[in-house]
Amino acid sequence: MARIILQNSDINIDINKESRLTTGFISDREVLKKRSKKYLDLISGLDSKTLSHTKGINELIKAIQEEFGTAELSSLPIGIVAKCFLGHPYEVHTLDLSGSQIIKHYKASETMDADFEKARTVAQHNAYAMVEVYKDKIILIREDGTATKL
Template sequence: MGYIERPRRVVRPAQDLHTTAGPEPGLAGPARVPGRLADRLRNRSPELLKAVSRLDAGLDDTARRQLADWIREHYEAQHHTAPVGYVAKCWLGPPYVDHVLDLFGTILTHYTPGDVMPSPYGEARMLARNASYACVEVYSDGLVLPVLTNGSVVRPGGRSENQQ
């Protein structure tokens, strides 16, 4: 200290720009939140998404029932609760725009724009028309969970999630 001037050092940013890649957001492993909602919000596995996408692929009734059973079991094992069904865009063309895949009755019902979709599916209708989601799950308590193509689940907005 005092009056002695110390040698100057030249400080430069690192030359090696090694990136420390963290996990992609939304894929940060299982949600750490305990409780029922947390189980539902856990990421969907790729096999599950693939199975769901095959549900409306023009299978015969028996095959579809088997697939639905498998999906339900998978949900119950991984996420404790299974959705009652899905709302998805319908590829049959006019007049149909979307359809409901009932996971329990394994029924496929097509709807035209003018038809009113029964509760609790109605809420999911406009979400299903968006191509960003792999599928839109509908639960018996009215909860609607869109699932992104990478398997992560969109958390419901507002404070309603804490009421579960």
């Protein structure tokens, strides 16, 4: 027969979303949640809007932090690859989240970093708004924010 070891009414067990995220680990279930419109709009606007101003970059960083909460750096994407709409000769652009949030546009003939190159072909497909690149997986994001693991 089980017996109660702790007889303390002050113990409060709360298993809400915020308490699960304080560990800093993002499960596949969390990674596959639908992305917010704000996040999608900021990423899709990398071609049409200039983010060279401090306000633009800060807004982008804030949106990424809001999207992924308190996750550890190892659980966050190392970057994002998306189709580039600047026109020929550019085909994709990356947002490198591993260090300094550098936005770079790639021409058709340019090779990308190995981690991003594996997402290049999928990012060019019209079915996806962007591709989040992680160290151990690729997450495809559709226009409506739904996510699929590759």
